[in-house]
Amino acid sequence: MTAESEQPVASTSYIPPTKYILSKAHLAAFQRSQTHQDILDFVDDLNEAIVGKKLTEAGEGSERTKPIIGILESILEIAKSTPPVDNKLSRFGNPAFKTFYDKVVDASRELHSRIEGLPSEGIPEVEVYFKESWGNKQRVDYGSGMEFNFLCWLLCLTKLGVFTKEDYQFLVLGVFWRYIEVMRYLQSTYWLEPAGSHGVWGLDDYHFLPFLWGSGQLKDHKYLRPKAIHDPEILEAFSKEYMYLSCISFINSIKTASLRWHSPMLDDISAVKTWSKVNEGMEKMYKAEVLGKLPVMQHALFGSLLPFPTPEQDPELKKALQEEGEVPQPDAHGHIHVKGETGWSMDCCGIPVPSAFAAAQDGATPHGGTPTFTARSGIKPIPFD
Structure with missing residues (x-):
């Protein structure tokens, strides 16, 4: 991070994040x-x-990070105390998720009061990212945009001085990985739908x-290579050590056939020679x-800690808005639809995609029948070489 961004933000005027x-x-x-x-x-x-x-x-983390792990455990307990309702006739999201979501919202203020160093007046701003990290209540879905909110939550806490660089290793291997484990529980319990009808063409139905x-962990590994994701023995031996391999094992556990069928992009990436190249490509891909991508970032939230530039601060924005004329407005679901958007995340709310967990229970592929999505129109070459 830049020297400026490393400094804790001292603010007396917190702003509840909103969409820009x-x-x-x-x-x-x-x-x-x-x-x-x-x-x-x-x-x-x-x-x-x-x-x-x-x-x-x-490790166990520092005194600064321990309350965060406690918060994640509390979220898991809320989920365990909110079982799914009988929804046998549907392979889509379980309505009990909405009850879970409301419970998280109700508990949020108390959960944030446990965080040492977090100003009480800053909680209303920071907790918005936290609430949005668990999925969408209306659509009962989850995708990279919600995962992005969890990243923003951690960044806001870092800007406020809750964490230091000494915590960074644990923020990924301890905090973030525990978040992923809790999300897997929510996804499998409530059959959360992938956010966007093209989620199945991405790296994972839900995560990036x-x-x-995970490729960063393996960046300098002496022996393991990207093609190792196809070796069941290696996955069994190392999936508890490395996020990337754990995610591959998880995908294999809920989807039938090979990666070539249900996760073609991951299959393509396995041909890259080194993890360093994979990691470099992943960073480029996340940025792009x-x-x-507008379908993802239209839901991004900005406040005082993560501010959005005003037209006065960014003359190019002011000029572009004048040239664009009428700005598209969100539909009833809060979505912006812009013609010409392409990429694996292009559809934010097309035809709903059933949860792979529901499909697995039915003994079918997520779309039913034999997988047929080998032609991946609109997906650009992977930036890994």
Whole structure:
């Protein structure tokens, strides 16, 4: 991170985060902003902190991070106390998730009061990212945008001085990985749908960052190579040590056939020669396909800790908005639809995709029948070479 972004933010005027990205002009302004750079720097710093480190080397964390683990355990307990309702006739999201979500919202203020160093007046701003990290209540779905909110939550806490760079290794191997484990419980319990009808063409129906940071863990490994994801014995031996391999094992456990059928992009990436190249490509891909895509970033939230540039601060934005004319407005579901968007995350709310967990229970593929999505139109070449 830059010297400026490493400094804790002292603020007496916290702002509840809200959506700002309504058009391509707004997205371009975000990409030029200091907030965009801070996010990329944070991702990169966390990535560098875990190179060569195993999940089993996470340790117990510091006094600063222990309350965060406690909060994640509380979320898991809320989920366990909110079982799914009988929904046998549907392979889509379970309505009990909405009850779970309301319970998280109700508990949020108390959960945040446990965090040492977090100003009480800053909680209303920070907790918005936390609440949005668990999925969408209306659609009962989850995707890389919700995962992005968890990243923003950690970044806001870092900006407020709750964490230091000494915590970065544990933030990934301890905190973030526990978040992934809790999310897997929520996904399997409530059959959360992948956010966006093209989720099955991405790295994972739900997640991106475990693959980015997971390839970072393996970056300098002397023996394991990307093609090792096809070796069941290696997966069994090392999936408890490395996020990337754990994610592959998880996908294999709920989907039939080979990666070539249900996760073609992961299959393509396995042909890359080194983990260093994979890691480099993942960072480029995250910047382009998550932070650079309007269907994902239209849901991004900005406040005082992660500010959005005003037209006065960014003359290019002011000019572009004048040239664009009428700015697209969200539909009833809060979505912006812009023609010409391409990429694996292009559809934010197309035809709903059943949860792979529901399909697995039915003994079918997520779409029913034999997988047929080998032709991946709209997906750009992977930036791994």
